[in-house]
Amino acid sequence: MSYITLDGVSKQYGNVWAVDRVNMAIEKKEFVSLLGPSGSGKTTLLRIIAGLEKPTQGRVLIDGEDVTHLPPHLRGVAMVFQEFLLFPHRTVYENLAFPLRMLKLQKGEIEARVEWALGILSLNGLEKRYPNQLSGGQQQRVALGRGLVGRPKVLLLDEPLANLDRELRQEMEVEIRKHQSALGIPFIYVTHNQEEALSMSDRIAVVRGGRIEDFAARTDIYDRPKTAFIAQFVGRSNRFEGIAALQKKQLALRGTGVVIETSARDAIAEGMTAAAYVKNEKIRLRPAEKGADGGANTLFATIKHVILRGAYAEYLLTWKGGEIIASRPRSEVEFKEGAEVVAFWTGEDVDVFPAEKSA
Numbered sequence: 001m002s003y004i005t006l007d008g009v010s011k012q013y014g015n016v017w018a019v020d021r022v023n024m025a026i027e028k029k030e031f032v033s034l035l036g037p038s039g040s041g042k043t044t045l046l047r048i049i050a051g052l053e054k055p056t057q058g059r060v061l062i063d064g065e066d067v068t069h070l071p072p073h074l075r076g077v078a079m080v081f082q083e084f085l086l087f088p089h090r091t092v093y094e095n096l097a098f099p100l101r102m103l104k105l106q107k108g109e110i111e112a113r114v115e116w117a118l119g120i121l122s123l124n125g126l127e128k129r130y131p132n133q134l135s136g137g138q139q140q141r142v143a144l145g146r147g148l149v150g151r152p153k154v155l156l157l158d159e160p161l162a163n164l165d166r167e168l169r170q171e172m173e174v175e176i177r178k179h180q181s182a183l184g185i186p187f188i189y190v191t192h193n194q195e196e197a198l199s200m201s202d203r204i205a206v207v208r209g210g211r212i213e214d215f216a217a218r219t220d221i222y223d224r225p226k227t228a229f230i231a232q233f234v235g236r237s238n239r240f241e242g243i244a245a246l247q248k249k250q251l252a253l254r255g256t257g258v259v260i261e262t263s264a265r266d267a268i269a270e271g272m273t274a275a276a277y278v279k280n281e282k283i284r285l286r287p288a289e290k291g292a293d294g295g296a297n298t299l300f301a302t303i304k305h306v307i308l309r310g311a312y313a314e315y316l317l318t319w320k321g322g323e324i325i326a327s328r329p330r331s332e333v334e335f336k337e338g339a340e341v342v343a344f345w346t347g348e349d350v351d352v353f354p355a356e357k358s359a
């Protein structure tokens, strides 16, 4: 039996199914992200787990107990939001103590737990400050602490880092993951940011139109996308659309200006319009040789722009079929703008799906 079970959970608003027949089983020590575009139903699903929304259908079980009809404060859950929701006229200490006063804990216990939170979140020395005297990262830590002082069975986080700049966000990602591991409780983390989901999660549920498109280990979501939507939404890739031709165990896509070859996929039939995705970092480059024949999974291109991203260079390439992007480590040969190159990849690096209208 899983620690948290969502059993056929749906939520209808008017004629919109914000959440549509969701089944999930989450284990006790898991960090799970709900990753999806705006309006896909992530917050609604989180609020259903928290008890802030009643599902139209389905059940929620936490630690073996059916909590579907329990109010939030009896579920043992805590929630951290994007807007920190700290009380502006109360000190850090009072912000952390507040949920414990609500629980009517004894004074000594409240002090002990606030001290514990100040300690694990490196907030010692800041307890007398007011929220407007803290940095964004410190405010976020207080918000996290407020979620944790009640010793919840599960912590729900709704885009808690969305207001932070990139560097701080990346630091907080490491911290949040560290706390989750140390506490040994599940964190369910809502985000539309794939980098956040990939950096922290054990498993990622990709949410689309109220449904779970796939729920799998983060490496599977990234390396072996199950649907075109996931291939497009997770990671950065180049898309080629063409007509499928099946040859023995290979599938060729034609009419794109490049012959894409990969292992045949069950879902692709002869003559079907299919879309192939190749991640930016799977596209390799070499200097163009005169008179060489392209062959499959190869195209000739010119480097239009080079964008430096620290350890990586992103090459924006133009070729007769349009533009593609190749992302290469800077330890490799660096190409200059205007250089003519051969871009190539392997059949294993191609994900092919029946073409669907872009989401």
Ligand SMILES: Nc1ncnc2c1ncn2[C@@H]1O[C@H](COP(=O)(O)OP(=O)(O)OP(=O)(O)O)[C@@H](O)[C@H]1O
Binding pocket: 013, 014, 016, 017, 018, 036, 037, 038, 039, 040, 041, 042, 043, 044, 045, 192
């Ligand atoms: N209280 C409500 N009343 C009516 N419709 C709602 C309500 N809350 C959400 N919705 C609708 O349900 C759908 C899912 O909304 P939800 O807030 O769960 O999306 P989300 O994935 O969290 O999006 P975002 O990334 O923008 O926060 C949307 O179409 C939204 O307009």
Ligand SMILES: [Mg+2]
Binding pocket: 042, 043, 044
């Ligand atoms: Mg939301």
